[in-house]
Amino acid sequence: MSQAELAVRAPRLMWTFGLLRSELVTTFRRWRTLALLGVLAAVPILVGIAVKLETQDGGGAGRGDGGGGPAFIAQITNNGLFLVFTALAATLPFFLPMAIGVVAGDSIAGEASGGTLRYLLVAPAGRTRLLLTKYATVMTFCVVATLVVALSALTVGALLFPLGDLTTISGTQISFAEGLGRALLIALVVAASLVGIAALGLFISTMTSSGIAAMATTVGLLITVQILDQIPQLHALQPYFFSHYWLSFADLMREPVYWDDLVKNLGLQALYAAVFGSAAWARFTAKDITA
Numbered sequence: 001m002s003q004a005e006l007a008v009r010a011p012r013l014m015w016t017f018g019l020l021r022s023e024l025v026t027t028f029r030r031w032r033t034l035a036l037l038g039v040l041a042a043v044p045i046l047v048g049i050a051v052k053l054e055t056q057d058g059g060g061a062g063r064g065d066g067g068g069g070p071a072f073i074a075q076i077t078n079n080g081l082f083l084v085f086t087a088l089a090a091t092l093p094f095f096l097p098m099a100i101g102v103v104a105g106d107s108i109a110g111e112a113s114g115g116t117l118r119y120l121l122v123a124p125a126g127r128t129r130l131l132l133t134k135y136a137t138v139m140t141f142c143v144v145a146t147l148v149v150a151l152s153a154l155t156v157g158a159l160l161f162p163l164g165d166l167t168t169i170s171g172t173q174i175s176f177a178e179g180l181g182r183a184l185l186i187a188l189v190v191a192a193s194l195v196g197i198a199a200l201g202l203f204i205s206t207m208t209s210s211g212i213a214a215m216a217t218t219v220g221l222l223i224t225v226q227i228l229d230q231i232p233q234l235h236a237l238q239p240y241f242f243s244h245y246w247l248s249f250a251d252l253m254r255e256p257v258y259w260d261d262l263v264k265n266l267g268l269q270a271l272y273a274a275v276f277g278s279a280a281w282a283r284f285t286a287k288d289i290t291a
Contacts, residue, residue: 104201
């Protein structure tokens, strides 16, 4: 590669990182984003306090059948680390994807409604690079939002309940250190489970110039899919809904780990990201930007 080509590529690379840094700072400085993170952090606090109040008289926290998801709540009083799994199970069906839908839906449409999208494209960003930067920002928010829930739950669990070795869903014992490792892995899997709704929200955001409309449409589709996923007559279609395997992260608390549904979940999210990411790119690169 010639010196001239290297000289051109270096500024372009620096511009890309600068654009991503600017997008991240702008996104996480918004009061809306901070409010969403605050609500997510409050969920584990409310769950932890509710379990503590219910069990302080010697009663049980609830019945669990040894399965995943909400059944973790029965183990919180024995080990505060289970509050992490319970909080993720409680926020994943609605609160986490709703927050992602709001951020993703506003990513392009919000710039258009604010009149800043055209100015961004005047700069040497390019539509493809700008779209990838927006998606990277949404995915960063996915990770941050999930970790906020996990860290809030871990803090509350440590303050209100004992910590120690864990009993897995399969009945085996693992050390607290290994339990922390699995909690981190579960948080990352939950973040990866939001890839599909993030791509869908980004695509919707390219279809309109109204940020509010894009956010409302994304959240509306989320609720619709969640409802359809509970209708028995649609069992043949449900494995293709992006939310169908969300709670499969509970299989990471089995010994040995059950990978079937986890792999299906991650594969489905990758498929949604590819399809709606490509659709967003096709729409955005051909869109007439007037604002």
